[in-house]
Amino acid sequence: MAKPALDAADLRILDALQRNGRLSNVDLAEQVGLSPSPCLRRVRDLEEAGYIQGYAALLDRRRLGFGVVAFVEVKIDQNAEGDARFRQAVERIPEVVSCFVMTGTMDYLLQVVVPDLDAFAEVSMRRLLQIPGVKDVRSSFVLDVVKHGTALPLGR
Amino acid sequence: MAKPALDAADLRILDALQRNGRLSNVDLAEQVGLSPSPCLRRVRDLEEAGYIQGYAALLDRRRLGFGVVAFVEVKIDQNAEGDARFRQAVERIPEVVSCFVMTGTMDYLLQVVVPDLDAFAEVSMRRLLQIPGVKDVRSSFVLDVVKHGTALPLGR
DNA sequence: AGTGAAAGGAGCGATAC
């Protein structure tokens, strides 16, 4: 499992694929200036080395009826046991799309996606606040999305 | 542009594709219980109707040298002009991966991805704080990622 | 709407440079 640094072609492959994950290998090869075979080999290597974790279709949240996005700051009684319990509980809530451990006064930052405020209340009160050790929950709601990216700034 | 509601097969297609955006059409058809032809038609229709906005490769941030993720709350002098200017400025900063208008005391919430703290300082001080109208910037850093999803909770 | 067959093209291995 040696890890030779990525060269310019690898970076171009990654950049192209994070912009369009369904590029066919021939199109990708053309974009990065390789012929298809070595291009495909590189893609496979990048996948196996873990640089590419997977591929996803990006769906239109609103069109699918998920009109509410909230960021929820959570403070818990901090000890190893409580943390583990909280993480497990959060894993099992599909409406919690992301969960980060943060610096600052709040321990966790959660991103929650739900159809409406009723559904949010359900998640907040019936799920999050039920987790033992949760002390404080503060929610902010997304009013507008200026930018929503999945892509890393590889072009820098 | 009529919008007939999605049926169960459509939802299964969307769910499968947001989990694996590179599923071949035959595999997808099998998973959702259709034969390849109608399955492909539905996918095309979902793409054209905007339910599927695109496809992306999900890359391993850390392995690519982006060790720092920050959430930055920004408060600005609020007027139509200042907002427009701020949004345009943010669009042009690739390290700002996401930007939301929020309820609460802070106007914007930005997610910033950079290689290290020096790069963050650069973005924060040389880019964000230079934008006219920016009054307050408060940054929190991600210490650990419990969950990081792109997928909507379609299974509910 | 879904099925089935047929043509074009892509993936992917083998081989040569």
Add this chain to the structure above:
DNA sequence: GTATCGCTCCTTTCACT
């Protein structure tokens, strides 16, 4: 390491149910 060949399978369209 990269390019070319060739076979197989998928994708995609069309006619039919």
